[in-house]
Amino acid sequence: MDYVARAPDPPLAALIDDVYLLSGTPRHRRLNVPPMPSAHLFLNLGEPVRLYDSDPGVPAATLTDAWFLGLSTRRFIIEYPTSVRLAGVHFKPWGLAPFVDVSLSDLRDQWVPADAVWGPAVHRLRDQIAQAPSPWTALQVVEDELRARRVPEPPRHFDLVNHTAGRLESSWGSVGVRALTDSAGVSATHLASQFKGLVGITPKRLARIYRFARLILSVDAAAPVDWSGLAQTAGYFDQAHLGKEFKDFTGLTPTGYLALRRRLPAAPGFPPDLGPMPAD
The missing domain is CATH 2.60.120.10 (Jelly Rolls)
Known part of the structure; x- marks a missing residue:
């Protein structure tokens, strides 16, 4: 394809x-x-x-x-x-x-x-x-x-969400909500409300998705995988936390994911295979 x-x-x-x-x-x-x-x-x-x-x-x-x-x-x-x-x-x-x-x-x-x-x-x-x-x-x-x-005038509070979500993007979710609210000068409740309307989820949940994206895009299934090191780099508390997130997000354990990717590797240079994985 x-x-x-x-x-x-x-x-x-x-x-x-x-x-x-x-x-x-x-x-x-x-x-x-x-x-x-x-x-x-x-x-x-x-x-x-x-x-x-x-x-x-x-x-x-x-x-x-x-x-x-x-x-x-x-x-x-x-x-x-x-x-x-x-x-x-x-x-x-x-x-x-x-x-x-x-x-x-x-x-x-x-x-x-x-x-x-x-x-x-x-x-x-x-x-x-x-x-x-x-x-x-x-x-x-x-x-x-x-x-x-594209509307000529952005929705109300869009600049706030654009700035703070951009920080989550550039940091792969490693910036905490407290740091975001302190920088923006707003309350956590206000920021969460604006994120729900203009993103669909709270900053904390978006950070979780970015953290997982960083993790799965870092896995090289063709080589030995240091899950503990990846957990630390991606911002998980420990390897157990990583394992739970991985199962929640993919339906697979990290070990099961590696077995799948080694049997059905991603096509080199084919972005649709980065993140998504075969289900058959």
């Missing part, structure tokens, strides 16, 4: 990690996707994609057109068709707020049809992407749409 992506130019670069296209035959039809510091827009141009929440009480969803996925706090499984054609956007955790007129807490762990948020213009966008003469032209179509939809 081919992955073509690029980071957008400013001012979108402060809100979006990349826009991308996935096309071709997937190496693995089913991927186990742990919580990662991203919100998403999926624009499906091919056969339906199935999404399964790790919460058994949440029904599976079929992605046929376009969907938003808010920040995920639990893992989910994405099941691709035999041939994939999909455009997408990886928003920074706070980056979706200037593009949607809803509280991000309403999108947390939710798969919401894009036309319910952006209206019928989503279908025009999909048609333009499908008709683009090259992958780079298709990415430009997506980027142009994002530039047009």
Whole structure:
């Protein structure tokens, strides 16, 4: 499967990690996707994609057109068709707020049809992407749409959230909430309230996701793994704390994850394999 992506130019670069296209035959039809510091827009141009929440009480969803996925706090499984054609956007955790007129807490762990948020213009966008003469032209179509939809004035308190969440990003979650509130000159309650509306979760929970992302992106399954050293580097209390977080986020123990990755290694230079792992 081919992955073509690029980071957008400013001012979108402060809100979006990349826009991308996935096309071709997937190496693995089913991927186990742990919580990662991203919100998403999926624009499906091919056969339906199935999404399964790790919460058994949440029904599976079929992605046929376009969907938003808010920040995920639990893992989910994405099941691709035999041939994939999909455009997408990886928003920074706070980056979706200037593009949607809803509280991000309403999108947390939710798969919401894009036309319910952006209206019928989503279908025009999909048609333009499908008709683009090259992958780079298709990415430009997506980027142009994002530039047009970005609100000229950021939501109230967005600067506060943008600054403090950016510190969590740059530190991989190692800055404590007390340090964030002292620096911003606000109470922990106020900061948590603004994060819930503009990110979907509290700063403490976002720090936890960044910490795990740093951990899983640091694991080299082809070599001996020093879990104790990784736990210290990523900011866990100890190896037991790491093990519990790993199981909560992936459904696997660290040992089970290594066995999986050694049997089914990530493709070198293929970002969709960084974090997500085969579920079949």
